[in-house]
Structures are given as C-alpha cells and as structure tokens.
Amino acid sequence: MRKLLFAVFFFLIHAVASQTISGVVKEKGSGLPLPFANVFINNTTLGAATDADGKFVIQGKIPEEFELVASFVGFKTVSQTVIRKGRQAIFQSFELELLEDNLSEVELKARRDKSWERNYKRFREVFLAVPDDPYGRDIEIENPWVLDFENVRNEKGFNYTKASADLPLKVVNRALGYEIDYYLQDFRMLRNASRFYGQAFYRELQSEDSLTQKQWEDGRQLNYQNSVRHLALSLLLRNSGVQGFDLYHNQPESALRNRTNDVVEEMNKSIVPLSVNALYNKPLGNGIYRIFVPGRVEIHHRTKPWPNDYYTNYYNAISWMDAPSGYFDVDRNGTLINPTQLVLSGYIGRQRVARSLPLDFVPDEGFSGLAEELQIFQSRYIKLNTLREKAWLSTNKPYFHPGETLWLGGRMLYQNPINSDSLSRVLYVDLVDTDLKKVREESFRIEEGRISGGLVLDGNIPPGDYLLRAYTRWNINFPETDIFQMPVPILTEGTIPVVPELDRETFFGDIALHHKIEVSDSVNYRVMDLELEFFDGFQNPVATNFILTLLDSSVPVEISDKSRLENELGWVDVSLPESFDSEMLHPIEYGISVEGRFFPDRKKASAANEITLVEGDLEDYGTVVSDSLGRFWATGLNFQDTAQVAVAALDDKLKPFGRVELSQFQKPAFRGSFPKLIYKVKSLTVQSESFLDTSGDYILLEEFVKEADEERETMADRNYGYGEPTQQVGPEDLEQMTMAEIWGKLRFTGRKFGNYTYGEQTGMPLLIIDGQSRPFLAKGEFDEILGSYEPSQLRSIKVYSDNISKSVFGMAGYAGVIMIETKNGFRTGPESEKKFNSEGFQVFEIRGFTTYPEFPKKSPTDQFLKKKPTVYWDPPAKTESGIFKARIQVPYGMTKLSLRVEGWTLEGDVFWRLVELEL
Numbered sequence: 001m002r003k004l005l006f007a008v009f010f011f012l013i014h015a016v017a018s019q020t021i022s023g024v025v026k027e028k029g030s031g032l033p034l035p036f037a038n039v040f041i042n043n044t045t046l047g048a049a050t051d052a053d054g055k056f057v058i059q060g061k062i063p064e065e066f067e068l069v070a071s072f073v074g075f076k077t078v079s080q081t082v083i084r085k086g087r088q089a090i091f092q093s094f095e096l097e098l099l100e101d102n103l104s105e106v107e108l109k110a111r112r113d114k115s116w117e118r119n120y121k122r123f124r125e126v127f128l129a130v131p132d133d134p135y136g137r138d139i140e141i142e143n144p145w146v147l148d149f150e151n152v153r154n155e156k157g158f159n160y161t162k163a164s165a166d167l168p169l170k171v172v173n174r175a176l177g178y179e180i181d182y183y184l185q186d187f188r189m190l191r192n193a194s195r196f197y198g199q200a201f202y203r204e205l206q207s208e209d210s211l212t213q214k215q216w217e218d219g220r221q222l223n224y225q226n227s228v229r230h231l232a233l234s235l236l237l238r239n240s241g242v243q244g245f246d247l248y249h250n251q252p253e254s255a256l257r258n259r260t261n262d263v264v265e266e267m268n269k270s271i272v273p274l275s276v277n278a279l280y281n282k283p284l285g286n287g288i289y290r291i292f293v294p295g296r297v298e299i300h301h302r303t304k305p306w307p308n309d310y311y312t313n314y315y316n317a318i319s320w321m322d323a324p325s326g327y328f329d330v331d332r333n334g335t336l337i338n339p340t341q342l343v344l345s346g347y348i349g350r351q352r353v354a355r356s357l358p359l360d361f362v363p364d365e366g367f368s369g370l371a372e373e374l375q376i377f378q379s380r381y382i383k384l385n386t387l388r389e390k391a392w393l394s395t396n397k398p399y400f401h402p403g404e405t406l407w408l409g410g411r412m413l414y415q416n417p418i419n420s421d422s423l424s425r426v427l428y429v430d431l432v433d434t435d436l437k438k439v440r441e442e443s444f445r446i447e448e449g450r451i452s453g454g455l456v457l458d459g460n461i462p463p464g465d466y467l468l469r470a471y472t473r474w475n476i477n478f479p480e481t482d483i484f485q486m487p488v489p490i491l492t493e494g495t496i497p498v499v500p501e502l503d504r505e506t507f508f509g510d511i512a513l514h515h516k517i518e519v520s521d522s523v524n525y526r527v528m529d530l531e532l533e534f535f536d537g538f539q540n541p542v543a544t545n546f547i548l549t550l551l552d553s554s555v556p557v558e559i560s561d562k563s564r565l566e567n568e569l570g571w572v573d574v575s576l577p578e579s580f581d582s583e584m585l586h587p588i589e590y591g592i593s594v595e596g597r598f599f600p601d602r603k604k605a606s607a608a609n610e611i612t613l614v615e616g617d618l619e620d621y622g623t624v625v626s627d628s629l630g631r632f633w634a635t636g637l638n639f640q641d642t643a644q645v646a647v648a649a650l651d652d653k654l655k656p657f658g659r660v661e662l663s664q665f666q667k668p669a670f671r672g673s674f675p676k677l678i679y680k681v682k683s684l685t686v687q688s689e690s691f692l693d694t695s696g697d698y699i700l701l702e703e704f705v706k707e708a709d710e711e712r713e714t715m716a717d718r719n720y721g722y723g724e725p726t727q728q729v730g731p732e733d734l735e736q737m738t739m740a741e742i743w744g745k746l747r748f749t750g751r752k753f754g755n756y757t758y759g760e761q762t763g764m765p766l767l768i769i770d771g772q773s774r775p776f777l778a779k780g781e782f783d784e785i786l787g788s789y790e791p792s793q794l795r796s797i798k799v800y801s802d803n804i805s806k807s808v809f810g811m812a813g814y815a816g817v818i819m820i821e822t823k824n825g826f827r828t829g830p831e832s833e834k835k836f837n838s839e840g841f842q843v844f845e846i847r848g849f850t851t852y853p854e855f856p857k858k859s860p861t862d863q864f865l866k867k868k869p870t871v872y873w874d875p876p877a878k879t880e881s882g883i884f885k886a887r888i889q890v891p892y893g894m895t896k897l898s899l900r901v902e903g904w905t906l907e908g909d910v911f912w913r914l915v916e917l918e919l
Helices: 002-017 105-110 114-127 134-138 210-224 228-237 370-378 380-385 417-422 565-573 731-736 739-745 779-787 805-813
Strands: 019-027 038-041 047-049 055-060 065-071 078-083 089-096 139-141 147-152 160-165 169-173 178-189 194-204 245-250 271-273 281-285 288-292 297-305 316-322 327-331 343-346 389-395 405-414 426-432 438-447 450-456 464-471 484-490 495-498 512-521 526-535 544-552 592-599 610-615 620-625 631-637 642-650 659-662 680-683 727-729 766-769 772-774 794-800 817-822 842-847 870-878 883-890 896-905 910-918
Touching: 019 038, 038 055, 038 194, 047 055, 065 089, 065 178, 065 194, 078 089, 114 147, 114 160, 114 178, 114 194, 134 139, 228 288, 228 327, 389 464, 389 484, 389 565, 405 417, 405 544, 405 565, 405 870, 426 450, 450 870, 512 910, 526 896, 544 883, 544 910, 565 896, 565 910, 592 642, 592 842, 610 631, 620 631, 620 805, 631 805, 642 659, 659 842, 727 739, 731 739, 731 794, 766 779, 766 805, 794 805, 805 817, 870 883
Parallel strands: 019 089, 766 817
Antiparallel strands: 019 055, 038 047, 038 065, 065 078, 139 169, 147 160, 160 178, 169 178, 178 194, 245 271, 245 297, 281 288, 288 327, 297 316, 316 343, 389 405, 405 450, 426 438, 426 464, 438 450, 464 484, 495 680, 512 526, 526 883, 544 870, 544 896, 592 631, 592 659, 610 620, 610 642, 642 842, 727 794, 766 772, 794 817, 896 910
C-alpha cells in the first residue's frame, strides 16, 4: 500500500512539474504519417521519436518560447517557433517535404578530394574546437561525408566558403558526455571571420564508471562558467561583478591610436569602467528580455586565468562584445534568442561545439550562488506577485439617487503586507455607465492602507446601472483582476430597490460582537450612545479596524454580497501564473505625480538634467532627474483640487532653459462584460420631506477644544495638522542633552536621516520652525539655522522620517522633516524672506486629490435634524482595547435602524455583521 501511495504521489508531482508537447509528423502532399521521425526542442535534451502513426509526445520543463524541430532521413528539416503562453499542453503538427537528388552515402564519399579535406580541417577548427583547445581531442563528427563545401563569390561583400549538409551531423563529445545531432542551416568561413547556425539535439552519453561521470559533471560546470550564456545571464541579473566579469566601455577607434599594452595606463582612457546598470534590460514578454549595449564592451574574466597578448600586465581571459543593433535578446536562462545580434571575440569567441551545453543544463547549487539567483529570476512572477495590491471599497448604502453624496471607504489588500508601506498612496476611482463612458474620474489618498472618499453625484445624472472601479497606477502593470469593480445602481428619486431578506446574524471568522445602546432626547434630535465590543473565540478583546454604517431600517443594507470583504479576500489566494510577465511601465505613486519630457534649447546640452517642480508659492517643491531622452517622473505632491505647478530645468546659475512637455496619465479602459445587480424597484412611502443623503443640509463644526479639561489646543499641540511624528524630543531632554546627543537620538547624522527615501533626489530635510516652513535650503543655510539654536531655547524637536509620516509633506519632505518649536516663539536664527520667482518656468494646471464633503457627524444644536437614509457613516473606525464608542445624532421619527459592521482584525481575520436596533 505504501508503494502504491508513493507511486501516486510521485505521479502527481511529475504531472504538476512538467509540461507536454504532442503532435504528429506527416509527409507533405500525401498526408501519410512518418514513423521514427525525430522531434526535439532546439539546443536541448528534450525530444522524442514518432510512433507508427507519426505521433510524438515530449514531456519535461518546457521553456516559454522555443524552436521545435522535426526531421526525417530523406526529407527537409522543418522548425517552428512556439510560444507556450503558460499552457501546460501544446499540440504541434509538421509536414515534411521529400528532398530531391538525395545522394547515397557511397556517392557522397566518392566526391571527396584534397580540397574537401582542407575545407573540412578549417570547418573543424571553426565548428568543433580551436586548434589549441584540448577538448578538440575528445570530440568528433562520426559522419563527416555528409558535408559539402562551396566557394561563393559575393559581389557586395567578401567571398566566403559555404558548408552545407542534407543530413544531421552526428557529433560525439566525450569531454562533456554528450551525443549531438546537429542540423546545419548556415555555415560561412571568411578569411578572418566565420559564422554558423543550426539546430542541435543533445543526448547524454552513458558513462562506463562513476569517475567518468564525475569528470563530465565537473566539465559541464567549468564550461558553463565564463560562457556566453553565463555572461548574458549575469547581465540580466545585474550581478556580473559577483560572477567574475569586469565590464569596460571601449572608446572609439580615435582614442585607441596611442593605445599601450598596460591595463593600468589604459584605464579611464581607452577603457572606461562600465556599471552593469548602464546595460539596461527590458522585458519583451513571454520570458524574453532585451539587453541594450552602449557600444563595444571589453570583458575581463576575473576568475579565469588565461594568457593574452593584449595586455602585458593582465593575466586573465579578455573578451569583447558588440551588438550591431545596439541590443540583443535573451531568455530567462541567458540564452541568445538570435545569435546574429551579438558579435563576440577574444576568449569568449573561442567557444565552439566542443564546449557547448544544452539550454536545459542548469548549474548546481554551489556554482557561485548563481543557481539560487537563477531560480529566483526564473520565478520572477513570484517576486512580482508579492508587489501586488488591490483596493476594496464599500459605500454607505448600496444604491443612490441623483444629487446624493456617495460616501466610500475601504482598505488596500496586499499579497505581501510587508511591502504595504512601499506601495501606492493614490487610488483612482471611476464611475462608469453602461456605454463604458467614465461619468466621474476622481482620486483619493491611501493612508496607511485605508481609504476614505466621497462623490457628489450630479443632480442631472441619468438613473441606471453604473460601475464603480478603483485602481492604482501600479495596478495597471498586472492583470485586470487587480482592479476593483462594484456595480452601483442610481435610481429615480422616490424609489428604492427591493431585495431578499438578509440573514441578520451573518458574520465571518471567530469574532464575536456585542452591542449596547443608550438613547436620550434633546430639542432637535435624539442622541444614541453606541458601544461595540469585539471578542475572539477565547473571549479576549480584539483590536479591529472596520467600516460602520447606520441606516434607516427601510433602506436595504446591500443588494448583493459579492462585494463583501470576505469575498474580495479570495484575490489574495490567487497568485500570478508562471507565464506572467510585464514591462512594469507604470511606477508606484506616492502622491500627485507629474510626468513629462524636457527638451534642451542649447547646443550640446544634454536632455538629462535636474528638473525643478514648485507648487504654488513654495507650498511644495522638489527636484528629479530626467533621463537621456529627457523623460522625467515626479511623484509625492500633496494637494487637493487643482494647483499651479511650475516646472523648469535650471542651469548652473539657476536660470531656466529649454522647454517641458507634460504627459497625460492614460487610465485603463474597461474590458469585459458590464456587471449588473439583479433587483426590483418600488416607490417609497410618501415622505414629508426629501429623503436623500445630501451633505449640504448639515453644518460641520470643527472642534479645537479638549473634552477632558476644556483647554484650547494650540496649532503646535496638533503638530500644525501634520499628524504624529516618527520621533520627538521634549523639554526634559532638551534641558539635559547637548544638540549632538539629540541628533544622535533622532538618528540624524551627516545632515541626513538614516532611513531610505523614495525621491530620486532628496536634498536637505525640510525645516519647519514655529509652523513656518523654510524651503529650498542649501546645506550651508540649513547648518546655519540649526546651529543658531541651543537646546534650552526649544520646547520640542519632532522629526518625520518614515515613508508614512512624511508623505503628508509632499515632495518637499522626501528627505524627511524637522519640526522645531521654540519657547514663546523665541528665535535667534534669521527669518526666511525667500519667495518663489517663477520667471522662466512653465506653469501647468495639475489636478490633485478630490475634495469631498466629509460625512456630517454633528449638526448645530439649534437646528432641527432632518431624516436621512444614512444616519451615521464612519469608514476608518477602530477599537481601543476591543471597544468602540460613538455618540450619534438620530432624527426624530426614526425608531428602527440597521447597523452594518464590516472589517478586519490586526491578525487578518475579517467579519461582517448586521444588527437591527430599536430606539
């Protein structure tokens, strides 16, 4: 029984881990099957022979893109490029055409002469191994007579010798342990250069003893190192230095006229160190990547001792690489897709068939750590999956009328919550009609993963079915399933949807909810004190975040349960497919973004420049760097509605030059079928007044008074509205510590914070002194102001240095923020008279975050409270020690209310609960 279970288990593993290619090979014209034809994946050990019906099956780890080859003696070899697109099973058929004038083996031998022998000797040196390669002794072509040579006169280029073979070359490599069928497609020998191309099918030789097998395995590892594939893969993984390749950019020929043989002397003259990041790579999809090469690259093989006559004082191998088109394409294994895209010379150009390895060869785990990196890179979809995010939204009620306010709240779902603070801070929300037109396009802040917002619907919006879509710019890099969608009906005023009776006790997880209310009367409304207690399965208080809505009992709480958080969490359980690839064209936004291109107007001026952006009169500012094409991207601005942003490139004298063109963010179009809810409509009971959720009927009062001691808060007490700092130093430490000790405590050294920043160029931290911002400070000015204060003169020092807390300051806070409050406004430093001069800047109107009316939780005590469908709405509600309390104003005449609670615990458990309250 155990053996049977093991066999089943092994079969299941094998079935999941491998893919299958099946098909049939037939004769062209007759359609008859060709038995015993060979079908294989080019340059691999993956292949099979057809059966009596011409059918074949190949199983194994199939690449995403590959060349499938079919051959049969006496017929033309045919190949087909196949793109798997993540499919586990592929069917491919072939039709082979009969060769004409096919000579017999005896006739081929009779045609050989001394000229053929000379050409064959040269062929071996080009094809098998260079003359001094010891591997040349252990490799041979068993059927050389299939080769034919022809001298070709080329009127537009060099004359060359062409080699051809109507049958595959049978190559045995006893140095690496392979038998190779090589289908020669093109072979050209020039006087001082050569090239060849074909398809190869590898079979592993059976070793006679373990020692021979070990020698083959060691030889394969050794020959992988410093190979073309090893080099290409190290460039793709950006770890060429770790893998032993030092890269240098060869200067033009004019710089080489006085070249010496001293590598030290030539450094930074004829050869300039080249960062691997300068060899930009770009995904093309389907597991193919394009590596861009900036001219001729010289490669020093730091780990490969080898004699060379190019430098007298360098004792390792040297190679050269040039891409005539400026790039070359490789797959995830570093395999060249088109070998003609790359011209190789030097040591790496010595490689021939004698040192070639099948593409499905993978170095062992101990090989310079490359196997582990290769595995990670090949599983790129796994890394990308950890960076996925998706919005989940809930609305205050499931339907709306024209002119109402649609309040929304929610949270971001993350495949890996650890990455949440590095992901998006801007959520786009579109309202789409059935004609797929965007009725509204708004944007809201994402604050610590939570979302709050609102849309005031146009009073003239046609009633009908609409779709609420929510996404981040980063979402667009991923499948459309990462975009949130929720149907929203807009009904004619005076009607409501009719839905089935809901289960009032439904909830998810092991979270228990206890509620308690106390109601009292005032002149213009009733006051309900609500208390909610959350407990886990052991009756312990639970910390939760949730969305709370309180509706009149006549209003449906929901039309469908498909948009509940519990259902949306199913997205977290679905990973990206292995075949997923993306160019990741859309960056992460940390605030309002500005994207564009800079065009210099001066001769020889580079398009790569520092671009300065200023919002308004220094309300926010920052600098980014454009690339070599002038493209720039700035994110992190923080404003509402519309603001004027001045943009310019500044020269050394801080004078603007050139011009800037901005690019518009292309939001994703809706694809697929339009989802609709199933419901009926009925008329409301006659109301004495309009029964709508319109925020304008309330007057929202801001409170600046502490309830505990009735003392008025100062702006400093409220951190000038900027929220809680990352760290702070109070009066006690300021009286006892030196300024150096204080900066050490705040981890502020070298005029920098010790954390990372998300701006391309950060500059100095933003200084705010007694609420007054000090923008655009150079290092000298910054040091002068800080040095003018003694700790005893200060009331507090607060810093904002983490990505969450400093985001409210926009681009100006990229490098962090230092907020200083002096005693009684005491200042010894100079006042800032700096004003922004926009002369020479281009000024653009940039749309910011959407302004929306907050849900009115309090109304004036002298104003009668009108009836509303939504009595209370609190999207960012949370518990303290498992308890939530709220004082809610309820209009007279409302005796039954529906309380909906939906949220999540800090441990990730979700819950949904509907409670009916009677006042």
